[in-house]
Amino acid sequence: MSRRAGSQSGGVPWPGGMRAWARRHAYSLLSSLGALVRHPLATLMTVVVLAITLSLPTGLYMTLDNAERISDGWERLDTVSVFLDVEIEERGAMQLASLLSTWPGIVAVDPISPQAGMAELTGRLQLDDVSDRIDANPLPWVLEVTPAGGQDVETLSGRLRGAEGVDQVVVDLQWLERLGAILALLERLAILLGVLFAVAVAFVIGNTIRMDIHNRREEIRVLALVGATDGFVRRPFLYSGFWYGLGGGLAAWLVVELSLFVLSGPVGRLSGTYASDFTLASPPWQVVATLVLGSGILGVLGAWLAVGRHLRAIHPS
């Protein structure tokens, strides 16, 4: 039998349509807010737990985001070592150096003589007397080339290889690749933590709602007695779950912004020592929106799980 049959066979109004639906929703919304406001301390405690839980993965995400921005800057500082043919002397090396420095995509060219190279090498290997024992210095001239920002290093090194008098071009990107791999690993870790903490948030809210239901079981019983549908009983709790999630998400955002503010001073001083103007970036609005709405949705989900179990228990089987 359809719902409308109720209003035909009896005096009970069951007005269909959007307005009755909207009125029932408005009632649920207000009653859920009322329930939260009536217990401000309990509500606050739940929101704080959620905020801390949510701020951990968000904080890690922001740390990585900032670290990636720093390493983008580092890539520009990377140099390419151009080893010249052994027979090229100082004059040839200098000519090539000044030629290369006119190439677009190259910021600076720094020639290193075989003597300087040998000194650096022996110094690094602690072989002080090696140069004495070798009659002729076997090292060639080397040009340290600093690529311009945004210049693709691979293309540049290809062009350098083709230049006359160039023996080898060595690009030492290995440490940057390692850093990139570490950041990727941490990013994966952040996602993993994010998922785990999201589940935790749903369960924290679910558990809070469960206690809420326990405290209001008399109300639920009476509502069911006078003909409330499952949806009507469930709705205030779903709204509560949403408010908890929303509040937790907003508070987590606040925690992250506060942490960034607290860290901005030391980070500024540290980057100052590297002559860098790096500053910590706040989470972009997409991240904030995902955080706040996502936790709201998780709240609804947690509440749904908690209420669903209880509703099955109140009707006779």
Add this chain to the structure above:
Amino acid sequence: MSGSEHMVRFEQVAKRYPGGIQALGEVSFDLARGEMVFLTGHSGAGKSTLLKLIALLERPSRGRVLFDGRNVGRISRHQIPWLRRQIGIVFQDHSLLSDRRVFDNVALPLVIAGVAYPEIRKRVRAALDKVGLLEKERMYPPMLSGGQQQRVGIARAIVAKPPLLLADEPTGNLDPELSAELMQFFVSLNELGTTVLIASHDLDLIRRLQRRVLVLKDGTLADDVPARQVAAP
């Protein structure tokens, strides 16, 4: 109005609670539309269980309970609210929400139905006026006496104008004068077309009203006394 001439019909209904307690066994009777019937019997005879089976607060173990021609026992979980909205129930324990004002308690069935607030206000105040508690609308149930709480429960049961009213010992907490007044109120509701079934052990009062009486004894229907045979005291 839909088809069935019987508001309620019991066909060999038995109810056994978990643990083996037989509350009702083989009970059959009809309740005509527009009838007013008393249900009596000593405590534990199964009066409350019988009322609960009609509103689907319990499901029968055997037999069929029909409400308005529909087998209540086969109503699904999702249709229970539909059934409950057809039935106003006055509970022995009042079942009021102690943290809601009298007005909000009485308004519940209308709020659930999504009635607009001005209409709710009008109908709640009319219902409270009928039970003589209009001036208490802003109070909380615990501030009221047992009898007053009972009347709030009655106001809630009638506010949505259900075709069937069930009352479980509605005069249990009231003094004789108030009891008589309340019964008269049920009579007037019945005269306006509501089918009424009242469980009560107040035999004096029942005799005075001269309505049909169902007598339960140890879970079975011991007697079904038509209205004309109920002797006035």
